Amino acid sequence: MAKGRINVLEEYCKSCGLCVEACPVKVLRISDHINSKGYRPVEQFKEGCIACKMCATMCPDAAIEVYKIEEKQ
Amino acid sequence: MNEIKIYERPKAWAEGVHTHYCPGCGHGILHRLICEIIDELGIQNDTIGTAPVGCAALMYDYIDVDFCEAAHGRAPALATGIKRTRPDKIVFTYQGDGDLASIGTAEIIHVANRGEKLTTVFINNAIYGMTGGQMAPTTLIGQKATTCPFGRDPELAGYPMRMCEMLATLETPGFITRVSVARPKYIIEAKKAIKKAFQNQIEGKGYSFVEVLSNCPTNWGMTPVQAFEWTESTMIPHYPLGVFKDFK
Amino acid sequence: MARVLMKGTEAIAEAAIQAGCKYFFGYPITPQNEIPEYMSGKLPKIGGAYVQAESEVAAINMVMGGGSTGTRIMTTSSSPGISLMSEGISYIAGCEIPAVIVNVMRGGPGLGGILPSQADYFQSTKGGGNGDYRLLVLAPSTLQEAVELTQEAFDLAEKYRNPVMILADGFMGQMMEAVEIKEHVSGDLPPREPWALGCMGERGSKRSILKSLYLNPEDLEKHNIKLQKKYREMDKEVRSESYLCDDAEILVAAFGTTARIARSAINNLRKEGIRIGMVRPITLYPFPTQTIRDLASSLKHVLVVEMNMGQMLEDVQTAVCGKAPVSFFGHAGGIAPSVKEIEDRVRSIL
Numbered sequence: 001m002a003k004g005r006i007n008v009l010e011e012y013c014k015s016c017g018l019c020v021e022a023c024p025v026k027v028l029r030i031s032d033h034i035n036s037k038g039y040r041p042v043e044q045f046k047e048g049c050i051a052c053k054m055c056a057t058m059c060p061d062a063a064i065e066v067y068k069i070e071e072k073q
Numbered sequence: 074m075n076e077i078k079i080y081e082r083p084k085a086w087a088e089g090v091h092t093h094y095c096p097g098c099g100h101g102i103l104h105r106l107i108c109e110i111i112d113e114l115g116i117q118n119d120t121i122g123t124a125p126v127g128c129a130a131l132m133y134d135y136i137d138v139d140f141c142e143a144a145h146g147r148a149p150a151l152a153t154g155i156k157r158t159r160p161d162k163i164v165f166t167y168q169g170d171g172d173l174a175s176i177g178t179a180e181i182i183h184v185a186n187r188g189e190k191l192t193t194v195f196i197n198n199a200i201y202g203m204t205g206g207q208m209a210p211t212t213l214i215g216q217k218a219t220t221c222p223f224g225r226d227p228e229l230a231g232y233p234m235r236m237c238e239m240l241a242t243l244e245t246p247g248f249i250t251r252v253s254v255a256r257p258k259y260i261i262e263a264k265k266a267i268k269k270a271f272q273n274q275i276e277g278k279g280y281s282f283v284e285v286l287s288n289c290p291t292n293w294g295m296t297p298v299q300a301f302e303w304t305e306s307t308m309i310p311h312y313p314l315g316v317f318k319d320f321k
Numbered sequence: 322m323a324r325v326l327m328k329g330t331e332a333i334a335e336a337a338i339q340a341g342c343k344y345f346f347g348y349p350i351t352p353q354n355e356i357p358e359y360m361s362g363k364l365p366k367i368g369g370a371y372v373q374a375e376s377e378v379a380a381i382n383m384v385m386g387g388g389s390t391g392t393r394i395m396t397t398s399s400s401p402g403i404s405l406m407s408e409g410i411s412y413i414a415g416c417e418i419p420a421v422i423v424n425v426m427r428g429g430p431g432l433g434g435i436l437p438s439q440a441d442y443f444q445s446t447k448g449g450g451n452g453d454y455r456l457l458v459l460a461p462s463t464l465q466e467a468v469e470l471t472q473e474a475f476d477l478a479e480k481y482r483n484p485v486m487i488l489a490d491g492f493m494g495q496m497m498e499a500v501e502i503k504e505h506v507s508g509d510l511p512p513r514e515p516w517a518l519g520c521m522g523e524r525g526s527k528r529s530i531l532k533s534l535y536l537n538p539e540d541l542e543k544h545n546i547k548l549q550k551k552y553r554e555m556d557k558e559v560r561s562e563s564y565l566c567d568d569a570e571i572l573v574a575a576f577g578t579t580a581r582i583a584r585s586a587i588n589n590l591r592k593e594g595i596r597i598g599m600v601r602p603i604t605l606y607p608f609p610t611q612t613i614r615d616l617a618s619s620l621k622h623v624l625v626v627e628m629n630m631g632q633m634l635e636d637v638q639t640a641v642c643g644k645a646p647v648s649f650f651g652h653a654g655g656i657a658p659s660v661k662e663i664e665d666r667v668r669s670i671l
Contacts, residue, residue: 142533158394161519180378
């Protein structure tokens, strides 16, 4: 299984939760801090991201960047 | 360890803008898909959009291509004038269900029947969003809206209109398909369909029509997650996904 | 092109083509059908396009689309059709897109009749659609003038980024006269305007957005003030014909076909020694207010003659500003005032 991580562009996030639902490995949650628009941006709260991009595919605000992590041989 | 960025905001998404859409609205997903497709096809300088009346009236603020505003329902006629005078450009309309299936019924039927070489993205969320949740021609039987507070009654308002099926009866060749953005698996298919619809234009083929089953969490009175569950459980059975016509 | 005998509608169509109009979007309605018929035969041969729209509502939006790419565009219709186009005309004006619209007027209101009329004066000069917008309105009274104004309309539309209306009537459309149509009158058209859609690459990837929507009230007011400033600049396009006005005590004000009839009446009345003249507005918007006002204090009477129930009358009253009595004579329903009727009315004033 690939390894990855996400970077949330917090200012664009509207806290809709669609990515949390879409994540097959359930590593996302709504955070408890707020952005300048008053939304609680989503966050990756634990390891285990598989870089599947389902969260970014679902995001209506293009607020998620996805990175694939390659272990150096 | 080596990190490779495998997803970022599309370049065609205007820099630094925040959309006015409600949290979890399917418009954002569709805008993003269109931007991704514009990037992938390398057509940002050659695309002309028409902005509808409805929630997406301000879409020209988000998708960074040339745009002209359309009157309510008239985008197919507007786009006809654009494409006929600039056949070398990629022209698309983006219309909601009130815009396309109610006030613009004549325009959408005739743009398809003329086989204009352009693309329509039709967002069906079974309600008027911008005006505050009134009944649309696509509102489902029994579905409540502010102008059918007891649920849509076919005796009073007829049955929800299936635009793909209607348009597919036309003899003129075209690409007519229905997709959804309710879950990632549908979104992947939706993107393929819209990309094909744009590619059809590049290849000089005729008219392409992509209906997208979306949501309206605010006016449906649901959370975004519940709303897309409803799209899947209730809308898709009435509006089956699939290709209705493909230039045959 | 040599002088040839042509029907009004066809002369207007050919004049447009010679002004570089290669695209026409329209819908059939009597009495202007020869224009789309002519265009449908000619435009495909010169690399343009004729599209028969599903309605006038669609036709005017196709015009808006064509105009938005900086292309010379025209549509023609007749009164009820122009009513349907009024929504689109408001959007075209609001988005500042050049377009030429010809109204070959017929009688109203509603379905009215198919005979000539001038009953769309209010509609063309004072709105029709919603919002504070103005059209440049040109009213020819001969076919030669119709040809020249049609060609000039394209230049004016581009100069002001504004829709221009040719206000003709059923007589103008259906009569035949000898006309000379200048060929290729605007020369080679300049490259597309910098705002034109489809030129994002030429602009260095900077996009163009054509819109009339301004949700912020301050922005919408600013947009309106800008439009009004443009309409004041358009005032310098005002033109009219003054006929035998120098010593006139009686002034007739008439436009289009009615002015032709009035001219015959004036010629006859002059033979009787009556000092009568005419101001014929050629631009209905902007209206030649000052021309009429300058004459007003030396006049005994102003008679407004129209093929309607009194519409330009109001602009003439404003121009005369109480300095002379103003009365009206007109017919509706497709009946033209006769030379004798106008003469009799003038004699009754004396």
